[in-house]
Amino acid sequence: MKSWTWDSDWPAPAKLNLFLHVVGRRADGYHLLQTVFRFIDRADTLRFAPRADDRIVLATPIPGVPPDSDLTVRAARLLQQATGCTQGATISLDKRLPMGGGLGGGSSDAATVLLALNHLWQTGLSRPALEKLGLGLGADVPVFVHGRNTFAEGVGEAFTDLELPAASYLVLHPAVNVPTAAIFGAPELRRDTPPIETAKWRPGQGHNDLEAVACSKFPEVATHLAWLKQHAPEAMMTGSGACVFAGFARRSAAEAVFRALPAGFDGWLADGLAEHPLAKI
Numbered sequence: 633m634k635s636w637t638w639d640s641d642w643p644a645p646a647k648l649n650l651f652l653h654v655v656g657r658r659a660d661g662y663h664l665l666q667t668v669f670r671f672i673d674r675a676d677t678l679r680f681a682p683r684a685d686d687r688i689v690l691a692t693p694i695p696g697v698p699p700d701s702d703l704t705v706r707a708a709r710l711l712q713q714a715t716g717c718t719q720g721a722t723i724s725l726d727k728r729l730p731m732g733g734g735l736g737g738g739s740s741d742a743a744t745v746l747l748a749l750n751h752l753w754q755t756g757l758s759r760p761a762l763e764k765l766g767l768g769l770g771a772d773v774p775v776f777v778h779g780r781n782t783f784a785e786g787v788g789e790a791f792t793d794l795e796l797p798a799a800s801y802l803v804l805h806p807a808v809n810v811p812t813a814a815i816f817g818a819p820e821l822r823r824d825t826p827p828i829e830t831a832k833w834r835p836g837q838g839h840n841d842l843e844a845v846a847c848s849k850f851p852e853v854a855t856h857l858a859w860l861k862q863h864a865p866e867a868m869m870t871g872s873g874a875c876v877f878a879g880f881a882r883r884s885a886a887e888a889v890f891r892a893l894p895a896g897f898d899g900w901l902a903d904g905l906a907e908h909p910l911a912k913i
């Protein structure tokens with residue numbers, strides 16, 4: 633098994649929501665979901681360096697995101713607070729996943745920080761304890777800590793793990809940053825999809841309730857989805873967008889559609905992972 637050290641490149645993979653139903657709303661306004669999370673082999677990469685002081689320093693700030701609100705820095709400080717740890721770290725982030733893309737990039741970065749520093753600082757929190765801690769940073773963080781492809785309920789923190797068949801995905805990235813809160817806050821969002829029975833879900837079933845809202849607010853999402861649906865009718869948006877995707881049992885089939893991508897459309901191919909690369913740390 634791989635050994636993870638201060639010198640390692642720490643992966644923070646993207647997720648796809650293979651479907652996403654909004655089945656209700658909590659008293660605090662958060663939405664109750666049913667969704668399946670699948671990890672894919674497209675990822676941000678993080679590196680960590682020990683420090684002589686207790687500071688958390690982000691060596692590679694993202695333009696437009698103040699370091700103090702960056703999810704990587706917030707995750708590291710939260711772990712310090714939760715454990716009383718007095719060690720610091722310098723974090724470097726190689727950002728590859730688009731922000732506001734529905735791929736969970738920021739959440740995945742935060743989860744990788746929790747898993748990596750808990751290991752490197754030897755703070756000893758269990759995976760369920762880290763999942764709980766992560767929920768305080770965002771609804772999408774626990775699944776990346778959890779590390780298994782999974783059927784999620786609640787706000788996305790109650791898991792029933794799944795074995796998913798191998799699949800390749802063509803992911804299209806419309807050039808817009810979709811703010812998750814604006815999609816969930818839209819009055820026209822359907823919030824009453826009847827819950828499905830977890831054990832009965834099969835790949836290809838379900839839809840994304842956030843898709844209609846994102847398509848009407850961001851026409852680029854609608855255009856990309858319409859094009860992809862011509863080639864793969866089951867194409868869908870992931871999360872609150874902006875990215876849309878289609879799954880294929882054979883990589884060659886995904887490649888054939890990718891080759892037909894019109895000029896001006898950004899997209900890439902990815903393979904589904906059997907689990908998160910840090911699932912066994």
Ligand SMILES: C[C@@](CO)(OP(=O)(O)O)[C@H](O)COP(=O)(O)OP(=O)(O)OC[C@H]1O[C@@H](n2ccc(N)nc2=O)[C@H](O)[C@@H]1O
Pocket residue numbers: 649652661662663664665667733734735736737739769770771772773786787788812813816817870871872873
């Ligand atoms: C929609 C999903 C599906 O996986 O993914 P993304 O599109 O963000 O990748 C997630 O539920 C997003 O999770 P995450 O991006 O962590 O959301 P958070 O930061 O917790 O919440 C941002 C805002 O979205 C709204 N929100 C989020 C999750 C949820 N179940 N109900 C909500 O109403 C709330 O208004 C919240 O203030």
Ligand SMILES: Nc1ncnc2c1ncn2[C@@H]1O[C@H](COP(=O)(O)OP(=O)(O)O)[C@@H](O)[C@H]1O
Pocket residue numbers: 694697701702703704729730731732733734735736737738739741809810812871872873874
């Ligand atoms: N390390 C980070 N990477 C990406 N986004 C971050 C990060 N830290 C904070 N954010 C904020 O979180 C927002 C959502 O980003 P992200 O998780 O990548 O998208 P999504 O929720 O659509 O999957 C960004 O627009 C940004 O303002």
